[in-house]
Amino acid sequence: MCEVLPxxxxxxxxxxxxxxxxxxxxxxxxxxxxxxxxLVNSATAQLEMLPPYNExxxxxxxxxxxxxxxxxxxxxxQDKGWNPTVRPPRLGGNERVGVFAxxxxxxxxxxxxxxxxLLDMCKSGNKVWLELGGVDLVDGTPILDIKPYLPWVDSVxxxxxxFAPAPPDLNMEIIFSAAAELACARSDIPNLKEFISEVxxxxxxxxxxxxxxxxxxxxxxxxxxxxxxxxxxxxTRVLDIVPEP
Amino acid sequence: MCEVLPxxxxxxxxxxxxxxxxxxxxxxxxxxxxxxxxLVNSATAQLEMLPPYNExxxxxxxxxxxxxxxxxxxxxxQDKGWNPTVRPPRLGGNERVGVFAxxxxxxxxxxxxxxxxLLDMCKSGNKVWLELGGVDLVDGTPILDIKPYLPWVDSVxxxxxxFAPAPPDLNMEIIFSAAAELACARSDIPNLKEFISEVxxxxxxxxxxxxxxxxxxxxxxxxxxxxxxxxxxxxTRVLDIVPEP
Numbered sequence: 001m002c003e004v005l006p007x008x009x010x011x012x013x014x015x016x017x018x019x020x021x022x023x024x025x026x027x028x029x030x031x032x033x034x035x036x037x038x039l040v041n042s043a044t045a046q047l048e049m050l051p052p053y054n055e056x057x058x059x060x061x062x063x064x065x066x067x068x069x070x071x072x073x074x075x076x077x078q079d080k081g082w083n084p085t086v087r088p089p090r091l092g093g094n095e096r097v098g099v100f101a102x103x104x105x106x107x108x109x110x111x112x113x114x115x116x117x118l119l120d121m122c123k124s125g126n127k128v129w130l131e132l133g134g135v136d137l138v139d140g141t142p143i144l145d146i147k148p149y150l151p152w153v154d155s156v157x158x159x160x161x162x163f164a165p166a167p168p169d170l171n172m173e174i175i176f177s178a179a180a181e182l183a184c185a186r187s188d189i190p191n192l193k194e195f196i197s198e199v200x201x202x203x204x205x206x207x208x209x210x211x212x213x214x215x216x217x218x219x220x221x222x223x224x225x226x227x228x229x230x231x232x233x234x235x236t237r238v239l240d241i242v243p244e245p
Numbered sequence: 246m247c248e249v250l251p252x253x254x255x256x257x258x259x260x261x262x263x264x265x266x267x268x269x270x271x272x273x274x275x276x277x278x279x280x281x282x283x284l285v286n287s288a289t290a291q292l293e294m295l296p297p298y299n300e301x302x303x304x305x306x307x308x309x310x311x312x313x314x315x316x317x318x319x320x321x322x323q324d325k326g327w328n329p330t331v332r333p334p335r336l337g338g339n340e341r342v343g344v345f346a347x348x349x350x351x352x353x354x355x356x357x358x359x360x361x362x363l364l365d366m367c368k369s370g371n372k373v374w375l376e377l378g379g380v381d382l383v384d385g386t387p388i389l390d391i392k393p394y395l396p397w398v399d400s401v402x403x404x405x406x407x408f409a410p411a412p413p414d415l416n417m418e419i420i421f422s423a424a425a426e427l428a429c430a431r432s433d434i435p436n437l438k439e440f441i442s443e444v445x446x447x448x449x450x451x452x453x454x455x456x457x458x459x460x461x462x463x464x465x466x467x468x469x470x471x472x473x474x475x476x477x478x479x480x481t482r483v484l485d486i487v488p489e490p
Contacts, residue, residue, distance in 0.1 A: 002367035002376065012320060012387040016261045017354045036398045053353055058329040061342035064407035071316070071356055075257060084303040097306035100391040108298055109262045109389045111316055113358070115399060122247035131247065142257040144354045146345040151404040152412045153281045154360060159396040162309035167397045 019073065019142035020053040021129075026195065027138045028221035030076055032204040035089065036103070037114040038134040039167070040198040042191045044119060045135035047143060054128040059121055067149035068132070070114045073142045078110035090164050093207025101162060112137075115149055170201045172231075176238045183241035189223050192241075196227060200236045264318065264387035265298040266374075271440065272383045273466035275321055277449040280334065281348070282359040283379040284412070285443040287436045289364060290380035292388060299373040304366055312394035313377070315359045318387045323355040335409050338452025346407060357382075360394055415446045417476075421483045428486035434468050437486070441472060445481045 025045035027033045034040045047070070049055075062068075085096040086104040099107055120131035130146075174197045176184070184193035199222065209216065215232040221244070228239040270290035272278045279285045292315070294300075307313075330341040331349040344352055365376035375391075419442045421429070429438035444467065454461065460477040466489070473484040 002365060002369065012264045012267065012318070012385075014261050014263045015318060015323065015355075016259050017356070018259045019257045020353050022257065036395070038398065055329040057343055058345050059343040060330060061346035061408060064405065065346065066405035067401050069358060071354075071358065073257070073260060078260065084300040085305060098302055098304040100303050101306035101310065101393055103392055103395070107390060108265050109316075110260075111262070111356075111390045113314060113316065113392060115401060120247055124247065140257075145352060145356045147348055147358060148346055148407055148409075149401060149404045150281070150348070150409055151402055151406050152410075153283065155400040155402045155404065156312050156360060156394060157396055157400045157402055158311075159394045159400065160309065160311035161396050162306060162393055164393075164395055165397075 017144050019050060019144060020146075021047050021049045021143040023047055023072070023135065023137045023139065023141040023143060025135050025137055025139045025141075026189075026223045028223075030138055031218075032199050032202075032220040032222065033138050034136040034199070034202055035168070037116055037136040039136065039202060040195070041117075041134050042194045042198050043135075045116075045132045045137065046122075047130040047132055047146075049128045051126075054126060056123055056128055059128070059130075062118065062148065063121055065118060065148040067115055068118050068130075069145075069147040069149055069154075070112075070116055070137070070143055071145040071147070072112045072114065072137060073144060074105040074107075074110040074112050075140065075142055076138060077105045080106055082106050082108050087207075088163065089207045090168070097163065111144070112141075115154075168202070170203075172201045172203050172234050172236050174200050174236045174238065177240065179240050180238040183225075187225075187241075192223070196222060196238060196241070200229060200238070203231070203236075205231060262389050264295060264389060265391075266292050266294045266388040268292055268317070268380065268382045268384065268386040268388060270380050270382055270384045270386075271434075271468045273468075275383055276463075277444050277447075277465040277467065278383050279381040279444070279447055280413070282361055282381040284381065284447060285440070286379050287439045287443050288380075290361075290377045290382065291367075292375040292377055292391070294373045296371075299371060301368055301373055304373070304375075307363065307391075307393065308366055310363060310393040312360055313363050313375075314390075314392040314394060314399075315357075315361055315382070315388055316390040316392070317357045317359065317382060318389060319350040319352075319355040319357050320385065320387055321383060322350045325351060327351050327353050332452075333408065334452045335413070342408065356389070357386075360399075413447070415448075417446045417448050417479050417481050419445050419481045419483065422485065424485050425483040428470075432470075432486075437468070437470075441467060441483060441486070445474060445483070448476075448481075450476060
């Protein structure tokens with residue numbers, strides 16, 4: 001298969017892209033963002049279009065599609081460069097594989113790709129936005145493109161998935177303290193308890209923390225709350241859920 | 246679902262991307278490029294990595310994946326701007342739908358997305374390239390990113406596909422003239438006849454030409470050949486296949 005290539009390739013010119021929209025999601029920091037789309041579904045996100053892309057006619061016919069591709073910027077890591085190899089959490093954070101064999105956020109061009117569900121299209125004044133489900137993007141993520149998901153093109157159920165052939169095992173048990181239960185019951189966010197459970201069952205800790213043989217405490221910002229929790233083995237205890245000051 | 250959005254979004258800064266590789270494919274012009282990946286499989290394409298991305302370790306582990314995502318530039322249309330609505334060939338070229346409900350090449354950011362099969366990884370001297378199948382990219386297409394296809398994330402076989410829910414009907418019959426048959430038999434390209442048939446069965450003519458009630462002649466550059474053919478109704482006749490001067 002590997003015949004010698006002909007004449008050298010002419011490197012094409014660089015190109016500048018302008019964000020067309022911005023994501024509003026409950027994930028206020030990179031820690032605890034699901035590692036792939038579709039893993040956490042009890043929360044919606046909004047994709048707000050920026051002018052001049054807030055033109056309702058640009059979305060005509062989109063509602064007939066159930067799923068969309070979002071092409072986005074890894075804006076929180078975009079200035080941090082890339083390495084030829086990375087250590088995916090899926091391999092315990094020890095083994096190195098090539099960056100192009102992973103979905104790592106540290107890549108030559110910091111472009112991300114997510115398939116999400118389209119729940120609604122909205123318009124109010126001169127604002128136009130999409131309501132989306134299954135989003136794995138941190139709040140403020142700039143969007144470069146939106147494409148319809150075409151199942152006969154994009155769906156390859158028998159594809160071989162290398163070192164990540166199946167969804168991660170979710171064998172974490174989540175329990176809530178009385179204070180955390182109360183905060184959920186009083187919150188203006190519907191399904192807050194379910195959402196926090198779905199996020200934490202993913203075990204967002206960095207791989208090297210998972211070896212710890214003792215309770216360790218963590219905090220994460222979700223919606224306008226500071227959520228504190230502790231983990232030991234396969235048990236996560238939500239300690240408290242406090243509105244941000 | 247459409248609650249009012251909070252504070253206005255802060256438009257994020259534009260970002261410049263540098264191509265990491267370049268496609269070599271038999272499609273020497275946009276006419277006759279398959280309209281989606283995976284429709285023409287009897288030809289391979291090469292993705293040649295550009296320095297400094299021609300680092301073999303960046304591909305470690307990639308061979309365990311059967312399919313890849315290519316994020317690429319629509320370089321032949323990138324300077325032509327965008328319109329909020331486009332007329333997809335799938336709807337006969339008459340009906341207008343929103344650009345974000347299509348895979349049109351004329352978009353706010355001219356970014357394309359294709360799933361292709363990974364056939365081989367190659368190295369020769371300081372050249373590194375991938376052999377790919379099912380490619381729908383014109384020769385010279387700049388590549389921005391390569392990601393592994395993860396079936397449990399990317400495959401949504403039940404997604405609703407809007408105005409393009411299934412592959413196009415391929416009811417074109419292809420016949421070859423004696424001269425065209427001979428040119429295929431003598432060519433250094435294996436499967437040239439099969440490849441040309443697979444390309445032409447897609448009916449690459451623009452939608453408005455499909456109404457013509459007479460034979461009409463066309464030419465297309467595939468590999469290093471000028472291929473001439475004529476079409477009337479559901480019959481395509483390959484007239485001649487001549488090496489380019």
